[in-house]
Amino acid sequence: MNAVPNITLNDGNTIPQLGFGVFQIEPENTVEAVSEALEIGYRHIDTAEMYGNEREVGEAIRASGLDRSNVYVTSKLSNAFHEPQDAREAFDRTLSDLGFDYVDMFLIHWPLPTLYDGDFMSTWRALEEFKRDGRARSIGVSNFQIEHLDQLAAQTDTVPAVNQIEVHPYFTNEAVREYGREHGILTEAWSPIAQGGVLEDSTITRIADKVGKTPAQVVLRWHIQRGDIIFPKSVTPSRMKENFELFDFELEQGDVDEISALDRGEDGRTGPNPDTFAYVPG
Numbered sequence: 403m404n405a406v407p408n409i410t411l412n413d414g415n416t417i418p419q420l421g422f423g424v425f426q427i428e429p430e431n432t433v434e435a436v437s438e439a440l441e442i443g444y445r446h447i448d449t450a451e452m453y454g455n456e457r458e459v460g461e462a463i464r465a466s467g468l469d470r471s472n473v474y475v476t477s478k479l480s481n482a483f484h485e486p487q488d489a490r491e492a493f494d495r496t497l498s499d500l501g502f503d504y505v506d507m508f509l510i511h512w513p514l515p516t517l518y519d520g521d522f523m524s525t526w527r528a529l530e531e532f533k534r535d536g537r538a539r540s541i542g543v544s545n546f547q548i549e550h551l552d553q554l555a556a557q558t559d560t561v562p563a564v565n566q567i568e569v570h571p572y573f574t575n576e577a578v579r580e581y582g583r584e585h586g587i588l589t590e591a592w593s594p595i596a597q598g599g600v601l602e603d604s605t606i607t608r609i610a611d612k613v614g615k616t617p618a619q620v621v622l623r624w625h626i627q628r629g630d631i632i633f634p635k636s637v638t639p640s641r642m643k644e645n646f647e648l649f650d651f652e653l654e655q656g657d658v659d660e661i662s663a664l665d666r667g668e669d670g671r672t673g674p675n676p677d678t679f680a681y682v683p684g
């Protein structure tokens with residue numbers, strides 16, 4: 403009933419379409435949350451250096467007794483370490499903190515076009531090294547806009563396997579998703595329920611009532627039917643279960659389209675704009 407589909411990336415590897423995100427889970431709560439997620443059946447964990455909980459993610463996976471090969475793990479390069487040598491050292495620390503000798507996916511977390519002289523190309527070449535040496539099975543980017551993807555395409559050799567971007571019913575981010583579709587880059591939709599902000603929308607609650615599912619399940623199912631990869635975050639076990647139960651129902655195309663039409667363009671964005679975001683951890 404709850405078989406999560408695997409999607410094939412442009413490098414031939416596969417990724418579970420549904421995972422569990424750990425942004426804003428405090429390190430002291432992370433082992434418990436990830437353990438519960440693995441117990442429920444999640445086999446894909448999305449973390450990042452900047453989340454400060456890689457160590458605990460690794461600990462929970464080891465404690466689960468699951469084989470490492472059965473859990474898909476993504477991490478992301480901190481904004482502080484875009485210089486290639488810094489990126490190499492940061493990636494070593496990621497593996498050491500996780501306690502693994504590889505990650506399934508490693509991403510540049512933000513393009514930071516106003517920092518580092520706008521040079522994320524040399525950062526990307528460092529990630530290409532990690533892929534070549536097998537310590538990152540796949541590599542990708544996050545929060546890249548079309549112009550950033552175009553620059554990578556013009557100046558580097560590897561097409562990112564994924565682009566992890568903000569996508570939810572109020573910010574459908576269609577142009578960037580479309581670029582991905584045209585270039586073999588899968589979209590990972592972050593904040594898939596807009597951190598809860600779309601769950602009281604009357605269109606969504608009406609469809610939820612009609613299909614007999616919760617608003618969160620309807621929105622997450624909408625992402626799944628659009629082909630994006632998602633990893634909702636929750637520290638609440640009942641919600642973690644709810645968010646995992648997406649494969650025993652289907653939305654009609656009309657409902658999918660109606661939810662897509664809730665898009666508010668730039669006004670719907672809840673997170674930073676990647677063109678100007680320039681946060682570097684201190």
Ligand SMILES: NC(=O)c1ccc[n+]([C@@H]2O[C@H](COP(=O)([O-])OP(=O)(O)OC[C@H]3O[C@@H](n4cnc5c(N)ncnc54)[C@H](OP(=O)(O)O)[C@@H]3O)[C@@H](O)[C@H]2O)c1
Pocket residue numbers: 422423424425426448449511544545566567591592593594595596597598601618619633634635636637638641642644645673
């Ligand atoms: N690459 C990036 O720049 C970036 C940025 C943001 C996020 N992400 C990734 O995307 C993941 C998900 O995004 P997110 O954490 O920002 O937001 P989200 O998954 O859209 O929403 C999480 C919030 O919604 C609540 N929630 C979860 N399930 C619910 C349900 N069924 N019913 C009602 N409320 C529910 C959670 O509360 P409780 O926890 O209290 O239950 C939490 O406050 C992150 O964890 C991270 O892995 C990446």
